[in-house]
Amino acid sequence: MLQFLLWLLLFVLCWPLALLALLIWPFVWLISLPFRLIGITFEALFAFLRAVLMLPARVLGHKPVSE
Structure with missing residues (x-):
């Protein structure tokens, strides 16, 4: 949701850059x-x-430590 809001902000401030990012993202x-x-x-x-x-x-009976 945050990414969408940031994209909308970019679209409002600089719509050509936002559209370019929208078109280039699948290639990236x-x-x-x-x-x-x-x-x-x-x-x-x-x-x-x-x-x-x-x-x-493990075969000798050592129990692994939980990570």
């Missing part, structure tokens, strides 16, 4: 999508490595 989102996918992949990879490295401790 498309360009950033591969970086988000890479981030999700690395997050999953690090979670997997952590699980593999902590497996011996």
Whole structure:
């Protein structure tokens, strides 16, 4: 809701810039999508490595600390 109100304020103050931002935003989102996918992949990879490295401790009965 706040983003919409800020966009309306921008539209009132400088409508050409607001319309340009409205038209360019889908392209920015498309360009950033591969970086988000890479981030999700690395997050999953690090979670997997952590699980593999902590497996011996869990087998021996260590209880993980809640984060």
